[in-house]
Amino acid sequence: MSHALWVAASSLGGPVDQSYLLEARQMQALSFAVHIPLVCFGIAFPAMVLFVEGLYLRTGDPVYLTLAKRWSKVLIVLFAIGVVTGTLLSFELGLLWPAFMAKFGGVFGEAFALEGFSFFLEAIFITIYVYGWDRLPRRVHFLSGIPIVITGFAGSLMVISVNGWMNNPVGFTLRHGTVSHVRPFAALFNDNFWHELVHMYVAGYVVAGFVVAGVYARAWLRGRRDRYHRTALVVALSVAALATPVQVLVGDWAARTVAERQPTKLAALEGLGRTTKGAAIHFAGIYEGKTGDVKGGIKIPRGLSLLAFHDPNARVQGLDAVPRRDRPPVNVVRFSFQTMVAIGTGLALLGFVYLGVWWRKGRLPGSAWFYRAVVVAAPLSVTALICGWVTTEVGRQPWIVYRVMRTSEAVTGAGGIPVGYGFLVAVYVALGAVAAVMLRRIARRPIEIAGAEPGS
Amino acid sequence: MTLADLAACLLVLGLSAYLVLGGADFGAGLWDLTAGGPERGARVRGIVKFGMGPVWEANHVWLIFVLVVCWTAFPTAFGSITSTLYVPLFAAAIGIIFRGSAFALRGEAATIAEARVLGGTFALSSVLVPFFLGAAVGGIASGRVPVGNASGDALTSWWNPTSVTVGLTTVAVGAHLAAVFLAADSIRARQPDMVQAFRARALGSGVVSGLLAIVGLFVVRDDARSLYDGLTSGGGLALVCASAVGGLVTLGLEWRRRFDWARYTAALSVAAIVAGWAVAQRPYVLPGRLTLHQAAASHATLVALLISAAVGMLLLIPSLWYLFRLVLRGKLDTRFGPLTAGDPRAGS
Numbered sequence: 001m002s003h004a005l006w007v008a009a010s011s012l013g014g015p016v017d018q019s020y021l022l023e024a025r026q027m028q029a030l031s032f033a034v035h036i037p038l039v040c041f042g043i044a045f046p047a048m049v050l051f052v053e054g055l056y057l058r059t060g061d062p063v064y065l066t067l068a069k070r071w072s073k074v075l076i077v078l079f080a081i082g083v084v085t086g087t088l089l090s091f092e093l094g095l096l097w098p099a100f101m102a103k104f105g106g107v108f109g110e111a112f113a114l115e116g117f118s119f120f121l122e123a124i125f126i127t128i129y130v131y132g133w134d135r136l137p138r139r140v141h142f143l144s145g146i147p148i149v150i151t152g153f154a155g156s157l158m159v160i161s162v163n164g165w166m167n168n169p170v171g172f173t174l175r176h177g178t179v180s181h182v183r184p185f186a187a188l189f190n191d192n193f194w195h196e197l198v199h200m201y202v203a204g205y206v207v208a209g210f211v212v213a214g215v216y217a218r219a220w221l222r223g224r225r226d227r228y229h230r231t232a233l234v235v236a237l238s239v240a241a242l243a244t245p246v247q248v249l250v251g252d253w254a255a256r257t258v259a260e261r262q263p264t265k266l267a268a269l270e271g272l273g274r275t276t277k278g279a280a281i282h283f284a285g286i287y288e289g290k291t292g293d294v295k296g297g298i299k300i301p302r303g304l305s306l307l308a309f310h311d312p313n314a315r316v317q318g319l320d321a322v323p324r325r326d327r328p329p330v331n332v333v334r335f336s337f338q339t340m341v342a343i344g345t346g347l348a349l350l351g352f353v354y355l356g357v358w359w360r361k362g363r364l365p366g367s368a369w370f371y372r373a374v375v376v377a378a379p380l381s382v383t384a385l386i387c388g389w390v391t392t393e394v395g396r397q398p399w400i401v402y403r404v405m406r407t408s409e410a411v412t413g414a415g416g417i418p419v420g421y422g423f424l425v426a427v428y429v430a431l432g433a434v435a436a437v438m439l440r441r442i443a444r445r446p447i448e449i450a451g452a453e454p455g456s
Numbered sequence: 457m458t459l460a461d462l463a464a465c466l467l468v469l470g471l472s473a474y475l476v477l478g479g480a481d482f483g484a485g486l487w488d489l490t491a492g493g494p495e496r497g498a499r500v501r502g503i504v505k506f507g508m509g510p511v512w513e514a515n516h517v518w519l520i521f522v523l524v525v526c527w528t529a530f531p532t533a534f535g536s537i538t539s540t541l542y543v544p545l546f547a548a549a550i551g552i553i554f555r556g557s558a559f560a561l562r563g564e565a566a567t568i569a570e571a572r573v574l575g576g577t578f579a580l581s582s583v584l585v586p587f588f589l590g591a592a593v594g595g596i597a598s599g600r601v602p603v604g605n606a607s608g609d610a611l612t613s614w615w616n617p618t619s620v621t622v623g624l625t626t627v628a629v630g631a632h633l634a635a636v637f638l639a640a641d642s643i644r645a646r647q648p649d650m651v652q653a654f655r656a657r658a659l660g661s662g663v664v665s666g667l668l669a670i671v672g673l674f675v676v677r678d679d680a681r682s683l684y685d686g687l688t689s690g691g692g693l694a695l696v697c698a699s700a701v702g703g704l705v706t707l708g709l710e711w712r713r714r715f716d717w718a719r720y721t722a723a724l725s726v727a728a729i730v731a732g733w734a735v736a737q738r739p740y741v742l743p744g745r746l747t748l749h750q751a752a753a754s755h756a757t758l759v760a761l762l763i764s765a766a767v768g769m770l771l772l773i774p775s776l777w778y779l780f781r782l783v784l785r786g787k788l789d790t791r792f793g794p795l796t797a798g799d800p801r802a803g804s
Contacts, residue, residue, distance in 0.1 A: 016605050016606070076513075076560075077560050077561070079513065080513060080556055080557075080559070080560035081556065081557055081560060083513055083516055083517070083556060084516075084552050084553045084555075084556035084557060085553065086520070087516070087519060087520060087549060087552050087553075088549045088550075088552070088553055090520055090523045090524070091523070091538070091545055091546070091548075091549040092549075093527070094523070094527065094534055094535065094537070094538025094539070094545075095538050095539070095542050095545060095546055095549075098534075098535035098536070098538050098539035098605050098606070099535060099605050100535075101527050101531055101534055101535045101538070102531050102532045102534065102535030102536070102605075103531070103535075104531070105527040105528055105531030105534060105535070105753065106528060106529075106531045106753025106754055106757040107757070109524065109527055109528025109529070109531070109753070109757065109761070110528060110757065110760045110761060110764065112524045112527070112528065113524050113525065113528050113761050113764055113765065113768075114764055114768070115524070116517070116520055116521045116524045116525075116768075117764070117765075117768030117771065117772055119517055119520065120514065120517045120521070120768075120772055120775075121771060121772065121775055123513040123514040123516075123517050124514045124775045124776060124778075124779045125775070126513065127513060127514055127779060127788070128778070128779060128782060128788070131788035131790070132782070132787070132788060135787050135788065136787070147775075179754075180754070181754075181756075182753070182754040182756045182757050183756060184756060184757055184760040184761075185760065412538075412539045412542065412605060412606055413539065413605040413606035413607075414539055414540075414542045414606040414610060415610065416542070416543070416610070420542075420546055423550065424550070427550055427553060427554070431553065431557050434557070434561060434574075435557070435561065438561045
C-alpha cells in the first residue's frame with residue numbers, strides 16, 4: 001500500500017531523471033572501497049590479537065603482552081574509523097538509492113537489524129578489551145575479547161547476506177511491481193550467501209595477515225630483527241600463508257556458483273561474447289564489444305569450460321544471451337577479475353614459500369627478497385580485495401537487484417550528486433593522509449617490553 | 457497496539473538513547489570548542505577526553521540502530537526522508553566522519569598545530585552534526601517530507617523555523633547532558649575545580665535548553681500547527697509536562713551538586729520529549745502524508761524484526777550494563793591529565 005503511494009508520488013512511477021547515475025555509483029563504490037579494508041581488520045585482527053594474548057597467558061612472556069597491547073591500540077583506532085565510514089554507508093543507502101530501500105528495505109532489512117545488534121556488542125566489547133588492559137583480571141580480560149571475534153564474523157555475515165540477496169533475490173513475491181509475501185529468513189539465507197561469506201571471511205585473514213606482515217617486513221629490512229618483530233612477523237605471515245591457498249579453492253567454488261546462477265556475469269568475467277561449447281579462456285587482452293571477442297592476450301582453448309564447469313566440452317552461455325542493455329561493462333569486470341586472480345595466485349605462492357621454509361628449516365626465510373615481496377604484498381592484497389568487490393558489484397550491473405530492479409530505477413531523484421561526490425573525495429583523501437601519518441607514528445613509537453606485568 | 461506501533465516504539469527508544477548518549481558526546485565537543493586557548497582550556501579538554509574515551513563508539517551505534525529499524529520497518533518513509541532531506545543528512549554523515557576520525561587520531565598529534573587542527577575539526581563537527589540531525593527531524597515533524605523519491609523541497613524541507621529551532625535545541629540539549637555527565641566524571645577524576653566549571657556549564661546550558669524548548673513551542677504553533685496541537689493535548693501534553701518537570705528537577709539537582717542523580721533525570725527529560733513528539737504526530741510517520749500503518753513493512757518483516765530485537769536486547773542490555781558499570785566504577789578510566797597541544801601524555 002505504501003509503495004503504491006510512493007509510485008503515485010514519484011514521476012510516473014518509473015525511473016527518475018538522474019543525469020549523474022554513474023557518479024552516484026562511483027560515490028557508493030568509493031565509500032565502500034574505503035570501508036572494506038577496515039572490515040577485514042574487524043574480521044581477522046581480533047583473533048590475531050587474542051592469539052598473542054593467549055600465548056602470553058600460557059607462557060607469561062612479556063613480549064607477547066607488549067605485542068597484544070600494541071595491536072589492540074591499532075585495533076580500536078581502525079574500528080573507530082570503521083564505525084564512521086560504516087555510518088556513511090548506511091546513510092548512503094538511503095541518500096543515493098532511496099527507491100531501492102523503499103521497495104526492498106522490508107525484505108532484506110532483517111539482516112541489517114541483526115547486524116546492528118552484532119555491531120553494538122562488538123563496540124561494547126572492543127571498548128572493554130582495549131581499555132581493560134591491566135585493570136581487569138587476566139582471564140576476564142581475555143574472555144572479553146572473544147565476543148569481538150564472534151561479532152566481527154557475525155556482522156560481516158549479515159551484511160554479506162544482503163549482498164548475496166542482491167545477486168540472488170529470493171524471499172518475496174513481486175506482483176504488478178509490488179512486493180508481497182515477504183519471507184525475511186529465506187532472503188537472508190539465499191544461494192549466493194554461502195560462497196560470498198566464506199570468500200570474504202577468508203579474504204579478511206588474507207588482507208589483515210599480509211598488511212600486518214608488510215609493516216613488520218619493512219622493519220625487518222631495516223634491521224629490526226628482535227624477538228618482538230619476529231613474533232609479530234610469524235603470527236601475521238602464518239595467518240596470511242594459511243588463508244591464501246584456502247582462498248584459491250573458495251574462489252573456484254565462487255566462480256562455479258556464478259557460472260550456474262549468474263551466467264551473464266561469468267560471461268563478462270571472461271569476455272565471452274557468444275555462447276560456446278568448449279569455451280576458451282584468455283589471460284589479459286581487451287574485450288571488443290563489436291566483435292564479441294577478446295583481442296590480444298593468451299588464449300587457452302577450452303579453459304573456461306574446464307574451470308567453470310570442470311568439463312572441457314561444457315557449453316558456456318555468452319553475453320549474446322541477453323540484450324545489450326542488460327549486460328555489464330565487460331572490460332571493467334574482466335580487468336578487475338583477472339587482477340584479483342593474478343594477485344591471489346601470487347600471494348598463494350608467497351605463502352607457500354614461507355610455509356615451505358618454515359616446515360623444512362623451522363625458521364623465517366633468509367632472503368631479503370622474501371621480505372621485499374611481503375612489503376609489496378600488503379597493498380596488493382588490498383587491491384585484490386577491492387578488485388573482487390568491483391567484479392561482483394559491477395558484474396551485477398545494470399541491476400541493483402539482479403533481474404528485478406535496475407540501478408537506474410533505484411537512484412535518487414535529488415540533485416547535487418557531483419557536489420557530494422567531490423566533497424566525499426576531498427574528505428577521504430584528507431582522512432587517508434592523516435590516518436597514514438598517525439598510524440606510522442604509532443608504529444615508530446619505541447617499544448617498551450614490560451617487565452613482569454602484574455595482571456592485577 | 458499493532459506491530460507497526462511496536463516498531464515505532466523501537467525507533468523512539470533508539471532515538472532517545474542516541475540523543476542522550478550520542479548527544480552528550482556531541483555536547484562534550486561543544487565544551488571542547490569553547491574551552492578557550494590551549495593553556496586555559498587544557499583542563500576542560502582533559503576531562504572531555506577522560507569522560508568520552510571509553511564509551512563513544514558504543515554510544516554512536518544507536519544511530520545505526522535507528523537507521524536500520526527505520527528502513528526495515530518503514531521502508532517507504534525511509535526512502536522519502538533520505539531523498540528529500542539529503543542535504544542535512546549528508547552533512548551530518550560527513551560531520552560524523554570528521555568527528556570520529558579526529559577524535560580517534562587526536563591523541564597522536566605531536567605538534568601544537570596538528571592538535572589544533574584535529575581538535576578544532578572534532579569540536580566544530582560536534583556542533584554541526586546535532587544541528588543538522590535536529591533540522592532533519594524538524595523537517596519531518598513539521599510535515600515537509602512528502603512521500604516519494606526526492607519529492608520534497610531540497611532547501612526549505614530543513615531550512616525553516618521548526619527545523620532551525622529543533623536543530624539549535626538539539627545542540628543545547630546535548631551540551632547540557634554533556635555538562636552533567638562531565639561534572640560527574642570530574643568528581644570521579646577528583647578534580648574539584650572541574651566539577652565547579654561543569655556545574656556552571658550545566659546550569660547555564662540547562663536554562664538555555666529550557667528557554668529554547670519554550671521558544672520552540674511558539675515557533676511550532678505558527679509553523680506546524682498540527683504538531684503543536686499534538687504536543688499540547690492528551691498524551692503529548694503529559695509527556696511535554698514530564699519533560700519540563702524532569703528539566704526543573706535536573707536543574708535543582710545540579711544546584712545541589714547531585715550529578716549522579718542529575719544524569720538520570722536529564723536523560724529521562726530528553727526521552728520524554730522524544731516520546732512526546734512521537735505521540736504528538738500519531739498516527740503519522742510523515743505528518744499529514746503517510747501513517748505508520750501505511751508505511752509499515754509486511755507482517756512477516758515486522759514479526760522477524762521485533763523478535764530479533766527482543767533477542768538482541770537480551771544480549772545487548774547485559775553487555776551495556778556491564779560496560780557502563782565498569783565505566784561508572786572507574787574500571788576503564790585512563791589517567792586524567794590536562795589536554796594541551798603537543799602534550800606527550802596525550803598519546804598514552
